[in-house]
Amino acid sequence: MTTLDLEAQTTQNRSTLQRPVPGERLKLPLAPALEQRRLQCYVLLMAMDGLMIAASVLGVSSLLHTHVGSAIRQLSLLLPFYWIAALAFDAYSMQVLTSVRFSRRRALVSLVASFTTLIFLAFFAKASDQISRAELGGNFLACTMMLFMARTWVQPLITRRCGPTAQNVLILDDGGMPVRIPHAWHINARDHRLVPNCSDPHMLDRLAMFMTNMDRVLVSCPPERRMEWAMVLKGASISGEIIDQTVVSMGVLGARRINDTGSLVVSAGPLGIRGRAAKRLMDLAIAGGAVVFLAPLLLTVALLIYLEDRGPVFFMQQRQGRNNRLFWIFKFRSMRVAQLDTAGARSASKDDDRITRIGRFIRRTSIDELPQLLNVIRGDMSLVGPRPHALGSLAGSKRFWEVDPRYNQRHSLKPGLTGLAQVRGFRGATDTEAQLSGRLQADLEYLDGWTIWRDVQIMFATFTVLVHDRAF
Template sequence: MTTTSATSVSDTGTGHATVPAHEDGRDGASVTGDKRRFILPLGPSLERRRLQIYLSLTAFDALGIAIAFLSVGLTLTRVDDRNILANLVLLFIPVFWTIALSLRLYSVRALISSRFAQVRVVYSVFGAVTALIFMAYLAHSPLAIGRLSMGFNVLAAVIVLASIRTLVRPLILRRCGPTVENVLIIDDGGASVRVPGAWIVQAHEHNLKPDFCDPHMLDRLGLFMTNMDRVLVSCAPERRAAWAMIFKGSNVSGEIVDPDVYSLGVVGARRSHSFGTLIVSVGPLSLQDRAVKRGMDITAAGCALLFLLPLLITVAIVIRLEDKGPVFFRQQRQGRNNRLFWIYKFRSMSALRLDQAGARSASRDDDRITRIGQIIRRTSIDELPQLINVLRGDMSLVGPRPHAIGSLAGNKRFWEVDPRYLLRHSLKPGLTGLAQVRGLRGATDTETDLTYRLQADLEYLDGWTVLRDLKIILGTIRVLVHEKAY
């Protein structure tokens, strides 16, 4: 942010007041005692600059699409088809703009995150292609172009538009800064708050009060808030209502800091007719995501059972022949919504020494394990019957591994070590998971063993994608035989 030197003006005056200068830093820019001073407003309007960048990007995108399509077209299409290609470009650009706007390709987040912008570029290009195909079908349009040529056009457009986002990144940083927004924090005696690149103003040093009955104070507050995209106030609970009234009358996004929001893990708020609530939990997956994940589970588990059927029958026969005991071991585990279910495994321990509660974890030289049990545990074959659990809907292919109810970390129950352990039950437990891919398996002899696994599980819960599940499934193949598989 730029600074402007000025002579001191009384803090109680109106109009262009001055406040001490700041230096940009990672923890925000503090407007406190310094001999250099600024003229209010604190910073230039970034809204106008963002609009200029959005307009520039739309023009660059149109140019990029034209270059991508025409460069490929001049190479791959016949001379007679080049007029068709030119018409396609003229149709493609407005459709792309429309879909890009709906996908927030021209948004603050897209300016901040290059990865977000590039992903949205891919979605927008393929969305535009799909929309054009659908429109051409409905209109019985004679417009036609070869599939190979169209495929290269789309690929070239994605590459060019993604490259544009990389090339304009320095311009965005120079024009709008790393946060792309002006953020003001007013410290009115509340909890300490730090936002990278924000302006921090001490209310008592600049005589700022939420007095909506004083026109001069309102004018002064408005001067501080000028050109700010977000204003946060940290104050005592009894002053929140007054600050809220100030914000409601200001043309600004106003926020009041509440430490409980962080400590409770609040994800939103809801206002009813006579009361308000803080939303502290929501399902980690949407209906669409659950449908996709369930479809993957049924397809993969069904195919795996058919493919592995000879192996499963062979293992079952050998287990039965060794000590005449049952083939399967069943144990109650806790699944999604904290509901108990019966998990299936090939029995790997002596039929007379089974541990239904799971109070004792298996060890490397465990005397309860049978000869065939040693083999199937080290190769993870004993877990294969859980494909039945996947088909039944008790489990998923990928998710936090379900633990026995009596399991201990050191001498404590898992939830006693860390209450966040219960968060794992917001998803179906998995046949494999992020912790298993990272080699975090085997006995939990210490509390640290559980902590590492829990951290991996919480990381998985943070954001589900099909690609992440596929990576975990492929990664599991590498750790089927593992030194801690006993």
Template sequence: MTRHMPISETQDAPPRRRITLPLAPPLEQRRLQLYIALLLLDGAAILNGFCIASWLYLGRFLDETSLLHSQVMLPIYWSIALSLQVYTLTALRRPNFARARAGLSLIGAETVLLFVGFATKSTDNFSRVSSLLGLGLSLVLLMWVRALVRPLIKARCGDAVTNTLLIDDGGTPLRIPHAYHIDAREHHLAPDLSDPHMMDRLGLYMMNMDRVMVSCPHDRRAAWALVFKSANVSGEIVDPEVNMLGVLGARRERGYGALIVASGPLGLRARAVKRLLDLALAGGAVLALGPVLLLVAVLIKLEDGGPVLFIQKRTGRGNRFFPIFKFRSMRVERLDSTGSRSASKDDDRITRIGRFIRSTSIDELPQLFNVLRGEMSIVGPRPHAIGSLAGEKLFWEVDHRYWLRHSLKPGLTGLAQVRGLRGATDTETDLANRLQADLEYLDGWTIWRDLKIIVNTARVLVHDRAF
């Protein structure tokens, strides 16, 4: 989704123009593609280096011993290269760093191979001249590969390789090379934790950003910190005193300092593992439960002729709205699009088939399609409607830490659900208990805990508070 926003004119500013949101393209997938391409190109460079050496010295391009040498070396090289950060952001940004680490990895792999060969008395099977020549040619080809892909890295990810957003909210003036600079007043941005629409707007500006910085007065730092922590970004608050004080846990760079307040709960590898688990489970569940989904859809349609699905706007990862899918369990004329009234045990809005599918959690099954679309995960904090109340207060009015739960994708089930914390939130305590479970889930994610929650969910599918 893109939106066009006007930029206000100042006395020295260029004519008014419009910008498209999100501000930047997503770079994470592009960087991953570059890492894979570099890994494969390094492998090709090593294989070709030894084959060319064999052709020059032995007259055979595909010499058996040279091929064996390079093939055994490759996994050793890749293992060392990964540990030496050959395929990292630093390597993409700094060509000299990448070349030096790739060269060290190659020499390290050859050293390991020679040690193993000496220990197993198998070095006599290899031509020493061909091996040394192959090592030298492989090193030259590795350096050439790095020079070859440099224009591609710039074309795909730009000079900085990351997206940085600097928001000026009335703090110390600052300019960052290759960053997107936004004046909060011109763009009507504020860390208003009581307004979900503003949080959605901020989420749109921060979308696809690897790093978001804000320069603001001291009294607005706490609000911005909560915004960053809930938005699944690496968030920083500019502080001119950081360099002088030498604060630990701060980012210190030339000309400015920033307190690091958020980095997102999951790294790239963890998100990839979690996404693969989601696709495998959601895809398998849709195929296995296809007849059930079809039967429930027919029964809902036959009961009153209304729509099969109930689609409601809810807050998801990064405080962004998304449409959640559920089987409709209430009468069409009594549907609650904002979720301001929680369902109760004897709720007169619920249909006959709706009462059954709610008590067995079957009404939640269409959310498997939200998982496949990437808007939800199998396990995570449950998404809430923006009008949901705990007692007489909106959820975020009870505790501003509520926004932190949006740093991960919402889930079909979660730690709060397997603990029996579901149903109506009649009191603020009901929300507080769920929030505590959600925050606990955010602290130290592992794939094993997700699997444990999925297994335990089977015990609470039918629940006395599922109405």
């Protein structure tokens, strides 16, 4: 847990947390992550709905003394129909977690849809004469009452678990118009020395600590600083917004209204929870299996590196990852210990005198990158994504972010062991600005059209470029 001196009192009290006072220590992250809690509440609602429907159908069957087999057959169709309808009609959505009235209404709509589907199915299967109208009507009424009561009872539990808004909202005041939103964190950027400087990786890391676990971040700043904040938010893998009061009067598409305040939506995380879960499961399954399978090779290479000059086996370097956070990347050491470049200011060249004999081989065959499987297992990286660059890397004579202001958008996803740019041949040193531009364009294309099948295609394509003439 990171802490900073609280130099100025925040201006709004959150109902779920005590209001900090001057002189206290401000703990970062500001709020606990709510995404997993929301998912747990959705699962709870699904299970509770199923239990209430099952209890209603079986209870009506018992009261009417109908055959229990008929009730079970109805239940085996009704439950899947209800859950499908509930997912389609937002019966498990953010608004359900914050409004009991909306929750009951969505449950009722889903119940009507599922019973309607059941009746039509029975009609077309010519089995309607086997369904008692009294039993069907009783089931509907009982299910409605039980769902209404259950969703009312569970709402206080959901509120305690996820808070009154079920999301964490951060408002950064950087000298713009004053904005007050209930239950949001209000932070004065100047009091905490927060500056939208995309050229400073450590400042980006500091900003990312404030944004950690936030579902939405709103920035209120003067017009001349909006572009700088927009670039920071675009690389933060978060729903980011710039406050602009003119949005309300102009009715701009792609904007949001918060009470009487308008904001422009400038970024959103490229993957939803299901996409991130699928990507993470694939990363763990493949990376974990690869470490076990490649263990003899990894141990042999490590031994050869040590025997050549008795130096450390691994080379560790800070890189920028998802949400602009810094992390340590692992590689097999391929250069002499005394000439290691931890900042990455000098790119390796074809006749680089810093590279060892075993280092030249493992770089040419990409074996030096294999320890990054550990980064994948740790969660710093993914198997596929934009490659993380050294902080001091240059394209020609410029830093990467100086060549193209869109560069930091690459950080909205976890960096990858391989990526679309690499399989297209954009590898090795960036001697010119044009080489960076081609690499960046491929990375942005990957962010825009992610699918799990595309990740699989990129991984297979990577095997064709493991050995390449740009690996110095």
